[in-house]
Amino acid sequence: MAERPEDLNLPNAVITRIIKEALPDGVNISKEARSAISRAASVFVLYATSCANNFAMKGKRKTLNAGDVLSAMEEMEFQRFMVPLKESLEVYRREQKGKKEARKDKDKKADSEEQDKSREEDNDDDDERMEEEEQNDEEEVDN
Amino acid sequence: MAAAAAVPGPGSGSGPAEAAAGPGGEEAAGAGPQCPGPARLARLPLARVKALVKADPDVTLASQEAVFVLARATELFVETIAKDAYVYAQQGKRKTLQRKDLDNAIEAIDEFAFLEGTLD
Numbered sequence: 718m719a720e721r722p723e724d725l726n727l728p729n730a731v732i733t734r735i736i737k738e739a740l741p742d743g744v745n746i747s748k749e750a751r752s753a754i755s756r757a758a759s760v761f762v763l764y765a766t767s768c769a770n771n772f773a774m775k776g777k778r779k780t781l782n783a784g785d786v787l788s789a790m791e792e793m794e795f796q797r798f799m800v801p802l803k804e805s806l807e808v809y810r811r812e813q814k815g816k817k818e819a820r821k822d823k824d825k826k827a828d829s830e831e832q833d834k835s836r837e838e839d840n841d842d843d844d845e846r847m848e849e850e851e852q853n854d855e856e857e858v859d860n
Numbered sequence: 861m862a863a864a865a866a867v868p869g870p871g872s873g874s875g876p877a878e879a880a881a882g883p884g885g886e887e888a889a890g891a892g893p894q895c896p897g898p899a900r901l902a903r904l905p906l907a908r909v910k911a912l913v914k915a916d917p918d919v920t921l922a923s924q925e926a927v928f929v930l931a932r933a934t935e936l937f938v939e940t941i942a943k944d945a946y947v948y949a950q951q952g953k954r955k956t957l958q959r960k961d962l963d964n965a966i967e968a969i970d971e972f973a974f975l976e977g978t979l980d
Contacts, residue, residue, distance in 0.1 A: 725912050731903050732938060739939035740946055740957070749959040750945070753979050754938060757962075760978045761937045762912040762930055769926065770919050781913070783925035790933055794971045798936045805932045806925065809901065813924070 727758050765789050902931035909934065944969055 732755045736746055746754075766781070768789035773781050783806055790798050902909075906924075909931045913922045922930075941962070948961040962979075966972040 725908070725915060727904055727908055727934070731905075735903065735935055735938045736942040736957075739942045744946065744949075744955050744957065746942075746957040747959065750957045750962055753959050753962050754941060754945075756979050757941060757966075757975050758934050758938050759912060760975055762909060762934055763916065764974050765930060765933060766913045766916050766919060766922075769930075770916065774918075779920040781919060781922035781926040783923065783929045786926050786929040786933065793974070795933070795937070795940075797940075798933055801936060802929055802932055805901075806929055809925065809928050812901070 725759055726755055727762075729755060732758060765793065768792050902928055902935065904931045904934060906931055941965060941972065944972075 729751070733746070733751055736751065736754060737744075740746070765786065766789075769781050769785040772785040772788045772792075773779070776785075778785075787799060787802060790796070790802065906927050910922065910927045913919055913927060913930065942957065945961040945965040946957055948964040949955070949957050952961075966975045966979075
């Protein structure tokens with residue numbers, strides 16, 4: 718698979734759609750430009766992650782949280798992202814809460830699953846598996 | 861509208877269906893009708909974003925929320941850089957965004973300095 722972090726790509730179709738919606742109708746994008754933007758997006762994630770991790774470490778935490786990412790945005794001078802990101806986070810939290818409650822009802826019978834659910838990181842993997850058909854074995858890899 | 865279904869509504873009966881369709885909804889939200897405005901669910905698949913996060917050897921764990929915010933931030937970034945690059949295409953009286961427009965934007969705009977030398 719990917720050898721270097723920068724080779725981990727985000728799906729072309731989604732990137733293209735985002736670009737097209739950002740630009741006026743009738744504007745096109747060359748293949749080279751699109752793939753460069755896709756690569757830039759990967760670099761952005763890597764850089765933002767590193768930045769966010771600094772905040773987590775400062776807070777003596779081992780888990781990156783949403784606040785760390787928001788702080789990273791400010792640090793990277795993308796303050797204009799703050800408001801839309803906070804709003805999206807609100808929506809996401811509400812939705813996650815709804816999902817959790819739905820699952821709790823389903824799982825009332827299976828007690829063992831209750832224990833797993835209390836660990837957010839496990840939940841994370843569960844969700845990922847539901848989201849993506851592709852199996853990311855890397856999820857289990859320890860760094 | 862998968863996107864609308866994924867956004868909180870009456871929780872009861874549709875719960876389990878949403879749990880299954882929710883993540884699908886995140887992808888479908890890209891394929892189907894979109895909710896306008898910034899407060900939307902991510903279109904980029906969180907698993908891929910998470911793979912990038914895990915590529916950092918200094919990162920131990922990232923919460924689900926952190927990955928989500930990163931995904932949304934990346935989408936905003938893509939929008940921003942596309943628009944900024946387009947200014948240069950317009951200057952060149954072109955309706956097709958080209959690689960050089962991107963290079964120009966990266967050189968000119970401070971926030972994109974971190975990209976220098978990374979796209980080749």
